[in-house]
Amino acid sequence: MPRMLSSVGFLLVAGAAMAHNVTILSDAPVNQEITGLLVWVLVFSVLVFGLVAGTLVYTIWKFRAKPGDDGLPPQVHGNDRMEIIWTAIPLLIVMVLFVLTAQTLVKIKRPVAGSVPIEATGWQFWWDFQYPDEGLRTAGELVIPVGQPVEVKITSGDVIHSFWPPSLTGKADAVPGEDNYLRFMATKPGNYYGYCAELCGASHANMRFRILALEREDYNRFIEAYKAYAAPAPASEPAARGQQLFNTQCAACHTVKGTAARGVVGPDLSLFGLRTTLGSGVWANTPENLKRWIQDSAAMKPGSKMPPFKHLADADVEALMTYLYSLKLDGFDFAQLPRY
Template identity: 40%
Template sequence: MLSKKLRYLRYGLGMIFASLLLAGCSSERPSILLPVSPKANAEANLFLIIFWISVAVFVIVEAALFYSVIRFRGKNAEDVPPQIHGSVPLEIAWTTAPALVLVVVFVLTWQTLQATAAPPLDSMPVLVTGNQFWWKFDYLDQQVSTANELHLPVGRPVRLLLETKDVIHSFWVPQLGGKMDLIAGHQNVLWLQADKAGEYHGQCAELCGASHANMRTKVIAESQVNFDAWIQSQKTPSTTPTNPALVKGRDLFLGNACIGCHMIRGTTAAGAVGPDLTHVASRSTIAAGLLENTSANMARWIDNPPAIKPGVLMPKLNLSQDDITSIVAYLQSLK
């Protein structure tokens, strides 16, 4: 008897511990329950309303169940309860009550869909191209192209025009609301707005190959002033090195296969298979959020990309460590 009680106590403690662990996931993590945009707010509210309706239904049904089980329990194992066949009032009650609940949920969902579907007219267009396994962002009005890190001015709606170069991907930044597929031959539109400055993490949400899980994105919401400054710096061509060590790095880059896949505006490199590297040093991460953008990580990356990111289109090029060091020094000068 005692051991049974102890077992229940252990289960109980285990459940409390597990829920504490899960609760620890909330802050600092991309969660739809920490919305920072009008759209994500509307979606989170809808979720919470439906959640509490479900809780109420659960509590009512379970209470009725427990009440009946205890109240009408037979005293002897042989007791047979009175047999009842059909009850019109009950049938009507348990058909209409759920139907009414579903009507309420339907109306609320419809309203939220209407309020969040169409992008506001003054939204800023950004072309998003999904690639195995990174995101290309082209700011159409500003003529700026970057990869994986999407800068946005706070409080301004943005219209993302979603296309893919290869397979189906899905763009999803939970705190900004919505999730939308990128499919071949068709442009989908998803609009976003960040109401609070900060960094919001996103993840490709459609299995797209070996490194699907390594296809992350980061939204950097900043003041209009900072955003304009960022746009200005991104618009300029790459800095031409004068320091001999950096000149050596640039020449190695331009003399290698790199230029077949990467663009560095202001040089002869005009490839379009991989990310534009004109301002690669201004990004905080490389390889779609996989590595922090440090010289050591970039050297590791250039040395052997498939070892870091399975399935990646950038091959191991068998460069010497010296050459890699020079190339990295040059790339890290491209602020």
């Protein structure tokens, strides 16, 4: 019975994964490895289930009570040969699965030469991303190249989180004071969903992220442009007012590259105008959502560490929004990327 349930379970998981384009059908290399492993486990479960259920049905039918059978049939105790067989076969299966699993683990944990180093830090309830080689920082949405492996060093600034972009790879815990590594590669451009996979407080379910995979030349162009980037000088009166408000109200916690705003308590907002999402991958980055967020982020995201700004006049919030939306690089529009 438990075996039958596990076989049915596998089929359900496989079905759900297909429906969601997660792990099993993803063509990301790490997930291909995992899928290969899963197929072996599935094959063994089906074989074991067939053998056990078949033997059971055969026995019930063959040794059923026949007319004229009175009393107990002959009683048999022990059978050394059978005991050896039913110990040896499962042992063999476990060994085979062990070897396959060990091989897969070694393969997917191995550092890959030429990978892009990235540092991810989990905070209640958002992800901070850094490119140590370039000295760049971003949050919530991480840009990576297609066709080149990335090596994400994962840690946490407060409690335990877990970093999980299911269409690209498995999870790794983000533990304060410890570094864990995930190595993976995107094989096609896209906007890949990511989740925090470790209960971390009131807004654990609202702690997501995106990985934006760009073609190599677009990625290189993005990194070069971001390195050279400084927030554009405000192009309108509201934008200028917004920048001034930002530097007095928001700069203690947020950075905007090339300005006086250098806070690191909250997400880096240098390229906020390019964000497809708001609040760490949760809400679409629309003016309505941004307005609600600035006025009272905790009403959208329980436990948010950003204070409310309900006291700001509507016109001031809109000035801040104009400024935030002006923070972008020309020639990039991540909204067009297909979503996985």
